[in-house]
Amino acid sequence: xxxxxxxxxxxxxxxxxxxxxxxxxxxxxxxxxxxxxxxxxxxxxxxxxxxxxxxxxxxxxxxxxxxxxxxxxxxxxxxxxxxxxxxxxxxxxxxxxxxxxxxxxxxxxxxxxxxxxxxxxxxxxxxxxxxxxxxxxxxxxxxxxxxxxxxxxxxxxxxxxxxxxxxxxxxxxxxxxxxxxxxxxxxxxxxxxxxxxxxxxxxxxxxxxxxxxxxxxxxxxxxxxxxxxxxxxxxxxxxxxxxxxxxxxxxxxxxxxxxxxxxxxxxxxxxxxxxxxxxxxxxxxxxxxxxxxxxxxxxxxxxxxxxxxxxxxxxxxxxxxxxxxxxxxxxxxxxxxxxxxxxxxxxxxxxxxxxxxxxxxxxxxxxxxxxxxxxxxxxxxxxxxxxxxxxxxxxxxxxxxxxxxx
Numbered sequence: 001x002x003x004x005x006x007x008x009x010x011x012x013x014x015x016x017x018x019x020x021x022x023x024x025x026x027x028x029x030x031x032x033x034x035x036x037x038x039x040x041x042x043x044x045x046x047x048x049x050x051x052x053x054x055x056x057x058x059x060x061x062x063x064x065x066x067x068x069x070x071x072x073x074x075x076x077x078x079x080x081x082x083x084x085x086x087x088x089x090x091x092x093x094x095x096x097x098x099x100x101x102x103x104x105x106x107x108x109x110x111x112x113x114x115x116x117x118x119x120x121x122x123x124x125x126x127x128x129x130x131x132x133x134x135x136x137x138x139x140x141x142x143x144x145x146x147x148x149x150x151x152x153x154x155x156x157x158x159x160x161x162x163x164x165x166x167x168x169x170x171x172x173x174x175x176x177x178x179x180x181x182x183x184x185x186x187x188x189x190x191x192x193x194x195x196x197x198x199x200x201x202x203x204x205x206x207x208x209x210x211x212x213x214x215x216x217x218x219x220x221x222x223x224x225x226x227x228x229x230x231x232x233x234x235x236x237x238x239x240x241x242x243x244x245x246x247x248x249x250x251x252x253x254x255x256x257x258x259x260x261x262x263x264x265x266x267x268x269x270x271x272x273x274x275x276x277x278x279x280x281x282x283x284x285x286x287x288x289x290x291x292x293x294x295x296x297x298x299x300x301x302x303x304x305x306x307x308x309x310x311x312x313x314x315x316x317x318x319x320x321x322x323x324x325x326x327x328x329x330x331x332x333x334x335x336x337x338x339x340x341x342x343x344x345x346x347x348x349x350x351x352x353x354x355x356x357x358x359x360x361x362x363x364x365x366x367x368x369x370x371x372x373x374x375x376x377x378x379x380x381x382x383x384x385x386x387x388x389x390x391x392x393x394x395x396x397x398x399x400x401x402x403x404x405x406x
Contacts, residue, residue, distance in 0.1 A: 005320045006076050007031040007312070008069060008102065010091065011083030012050065014338065017041040018302030018369040019081065020048050022312035025305070032069065040387050041370055044380035057086045057162065063094050070101030077320055078102045081296075086162060088296040089116075103319045105222070105273040107295065114269075115293055118201075128265045130290045131282070134204040140197045143188050153179045153205040156187055160198040167194040173241040177205060177402040187404045206280045206289050210237045211350035214255075214288060215247060216262060216277040217301045219314040221325060224272060226263045228314050230304040230330035231255055235353040236344055239398045247300040248391075249337035249344050251356060252307045252330060258288060259329050274315070276301065302369035303336035335366040339391045347395050 007023050009016045012035030020031040024047040033042050034051045042048050051069065055061040070078060080102035082088035091104060092112045098104050107115075114120045118135065125132045134150045137159065148154060156176040158164035169190050178184040191200065206212070213234040221227045232250040237243075266275060276298035278291040297304075297311055304311045309330045317323040335357050337344060348354050360366050370384050 001030075001073065001076055003027070003029040004077070005029070005079055005103075005316065006073055007079045007081060007316075008066070009033045009081050009083055010056070010087035011035055012037065012039045012042045013083060013299070014039075014041040014370065015083040015297070015299045015301065017045070017048075018300075018305070019083065019297070019312055020045070021369060021372050021375070022302065022305045022310050023047075023316070024372075024374070026310050026313040026316065032073075034065065034069065040383050043383060044377060045375050046377075047372075047375050057090070059090065059093075062090045063097060066098060067101065074101075079316060079320060080104050081315070082106075083296070084299075085294060085296070088294070092295065105315055105319050107270075107272055111270065112295060115295065121293070124265075124269070125290055128268075129261065130265075131285075131287045132290050133206055133280075136202050137199050138188075138202060139199050140192055143192060143200070148184065148202060150204045152181075152184075153177050154184065155201075155203040155205050156184070156191075157201050157203070158191075158196065158198065159201050160196075163198050164196055167191075167196040169194040171404040173402065173404075174244045175402065176404065179403075183403060190404055206282050208280065208283050209349050211235050211348070211353050212281045212283065213237070213247070214253075214258075214277075214279045214281060215250065215298055215300065216258070216279070217297055217304050217311065218262065218266060218275045218277075219311060219318075220266050220272050220275065221314075221318050222272055224267060224270060226266055226327055227318070227325040228304075228309055228311070228328050228330065229259045229263065230307065230309055230311075231259065232300070232303050232336075233353065234300075235350060235357060236339070236348050238394075239347075239400065239402075240394045241398065243394075244402060247298075248339045249335065249348070249357070250300055250303045251336075251353060251360065252303065252332060252334050254329070254331045256329065263327075274301075274311075300336065300338075302367070303334070304330065306336050306367035306369065307332045307334035333360060333365060335360040337366065337368055338370065338388075339395075340388055343391045343395050347399055 016033050032049045036056045053065040138146045176187045215232045219228045233253040234247040236249045238246045238248045274297040276294040279288045
């Protein structure tokens with residue numbers, strides 16, 4: 001293969017396509033996408049080599065599959081990246097083995113455990129002055145008598161996403177909102193009547209619509225210094241049961257004070273690689289509440305590249321080409337979306353951001369990461385367009401319905 005290196009992307013979703021597109025835009029190269037199934041986002045593409053691996057998100061299949069790929073492409077530098085949480089964890093757990101064949105720009109397992117264990121995460125938040133929603137955890141054993149130690153409404157979500165996606169029950173959603181005791185009990189009974197028996201996370205609901213969310217993507221160089229930070233203001237999330245909480249449209253924004261605080265935090269704990277923060281602005285206090293840190297770039301992270309800061313170029317220039325990079329706080333205004341504009345303007349409730357989105361569209365400062373002109377053909381265009389039009393049906397059916405019966 002005649003290219004300077006080969007990105008190997010674990011996962012075949014929208015994030016994988018955005019990453020492959022960013023690599024192609026920066027270097028004119030193809031990427032390997034490894035996934036359990038070939039999702040629409042990465043189908044019929046000439047910038048992707050797809051490798052299907054059954055049970056790729058399981059330890060017993062993960063390492064052997066990547067070792068096979070390493071053997072197949074042993075004459076080229078391989079840069080290994082995760083497109084989702086499960087794959088990021090697997091890469092980190094297997095990092096010593098994987099580093100024999102791949103460039104692995106991820107933290108070590110000891111730091112991962114500090115960040116991902118909720119009690120450690122909250123201690124870190126306290127130490128670095130980040131607010132976070134009041135949170136408690138319940139189990140299958142104690143859920144019937146457990147009393148919620150804060151006010152309704154509350155968020156209910158699974159702590160084990162792998163086990164949760166494997167279960168099924170009527171009314172299943174990625175995240176639930178319960179407004180009272182009765183609704184909470186019905187949701188818990190429904191979840192625990194399925195095969196899911198792991199812990200559930202109960203969190204206070206921070207008021208405000210989708211536009212109060214913020215998403216921050218950062219890249220920290222191998223020298224432990226932050227190189228890029230880009231803050232996004234989601235203006236609409238997905239509302240389908242499996243998509244709740246995923247961003248559908250984002251406008252880049254800027255907050256130097258927040259970026260400074262996050263930069264200090266990442267550098268102080270010895271972080272390297274991609275980091276992705278989800279947070280919400282609490283209208284009652286004017287403060288950001290940090291929900292979580294993902295140890296990878298976010299599902300919607302192409303919004304950073306679309307704004308003019310190619311996120312994949314940062315990791316490759318650092319790890320493959322050893323190019324020195326200075327700190328950049330992104331401040332270009334750009335609209336990123338994966339939904340039709342008609343859906344965006346019908347369901348966005350923040351009028352100020354709606355006006356801003358229309359202005360950016362008029363100025364040509366908008367991008368749908370799945371529609372890449374270089375990589376478009378009739379078959380791909382047809383699949384993507386049918387997929388996009390399906391959002392009209394989904395929003396009509398599911399918008400703002402986050403309870404069990406809805």
